[in-house]
Amino acid sequence: MAEADLPSKAIRFLSILLIIGGVAFYLVWGIAFGSWNFFESRFVPVYAIFIVMVAFGGLGLLLLKNKD
DSSP: OHHHHHHHHHHHHHHHHHHHHHHHHHHHHHHHHTOOOTTOGGGHHHHHHHHHHHHHHHHHHHHHHHHO
């Protein structure tokens, strides 16, 4: 029984890690470079990385919730 929960625990851990990593990346980068402006074109790749990490983390958690 515990072995069946192992993949879902791993997916949950990685999803939470992606969300925390994305938010931490955004905060550290914003503090280091002093820019929080979403509309400045030179900072778009940073926000794209943040959005992709948080979106995949959230999607992983949603898929686990629907699986149960």
